[in-house]
Amino acid sequence: MSVRRSLLAILDQGPCYGYQLRTEFARRTGSRWPLNVGQIYNTLERLERDGLVRRGDADEHGHVYWRITEAGSADVAAWFSSPVVRTSAARDEVAVKLAVAATLPGVDARAAIAAQRSATLEQLAELRAQRPPESPAESAEDIAHALVLDALILAAEAEATWLDHVEERLSRHPQHAMSLGLAAERPKRGRPAKAPLPAIVS
């Protein structure tokens, strides 16, 4: 929902045409998350379908301006006033992947961790290299870009810390090596699993 909501929030500042929204989004997020132009138009049509924006006529230059509706403004206000909830969904692919890898016999979880850590540390170095030197007078754009960069850096650092943590924990339990075979076949339809949790050494 972040693209859709972001475009709507920008439109809340005043009417924009499609291509302009792309520029505005890029300015505010440091062009770090590329946005295919086609997606802008898709999203605008879906927002119109949902009654959150209205399409205007093309002006003299051929620009099609879109205007937010009251329902749209309410949606933006609600977005900004309420936190992003990470309840059920929001699966971290790396976490899911390593949890599965660590519990499957025959899968080299250590290797998967090592591969991920290499990639994460490399990306972390790249991100840190992009951090500009502290300057006393920063433009609004500079600050916004710095915020996004810091978010990425902190997330990568947290992931690296977690990977070390995972590896250490796996090292403390070398005997059963975290392997968890499939639960034994169930004798009858409807019977609960009652898995024997075979401890297979990888």
Added chain:
Amino acid sequence: MSVRRSLLAILDQGPCYGYQLRTEFARRTGSRWPLNVGQIYNTLERLERDGLVRRGDADEHGHVYWRITEAGSADVAAWFSSPVVRTSAARDEVAVKLAVAATLPGVDARAAIAAQRSATLEQLAELRAQRPPESPAESAEDIAHALVLDALILAAEAEATWLDHVEERLSRHPQHAMSLGLAAERPKRGRPAKAPLPAIVS
């Protein structure tokens, strides 16, 4: 791709029927990411469409077993041997949201940060409370669940740190308050933006 890939990785251990995959996935991820049963069957059909699994006949209990193909095994091997790349996509909704909030005049970015921090800290407390006491003998399932829990805790901690960082940086620049109006209208079609970046005080 994490659900699809996880189911495929489990199938790489041996044939399973749909409902069984749900149990296996839940066991390995601590039931922390609920998986609607219907999604299992959708995903299996899509995997079959892509030639990664083959559907078997129902056995005496009516269980429909699915078997991974060679292409499927290769996909699993490739998944585990290569890191998850967070290059272009992988937008963090909170980061996008606050970057946009911080650059839009009339939006109270401080309030948005405060709301997010409350939610994040609350969730962090809940997650920490769920951390079981260190026990010398942990089952494979226990360890997997701990890994997932730690991933969530570290991500929440990183987010909290980042939120503090953002707020502090915004406080250091109170004059223009990060506000960035829409770029001025472009005089002609095809002209670049050349935004004046108006410094609007919120």
Added chain:
DNA sequence: ACAGCCATGTAACTTGTTACATGATTTT
């Protein structure tokens, strides 16, 4: 003339997600 950007749009597709229907079996 040509490359490249500006600008709008369409069509198809992916993964994830939910709601619903259906029925068997097990437990209470």
Added chain:
DNA sequence: AAAATCATGTAACAAGTTACATGGCTGT
């Protein structure tokens, strides 16, 4: 008998993403 769980499936949809077509304008 009723409730809960096991089990398979279908239909629809959401958000994001890409590839493509089309044309105007600008700078070299």
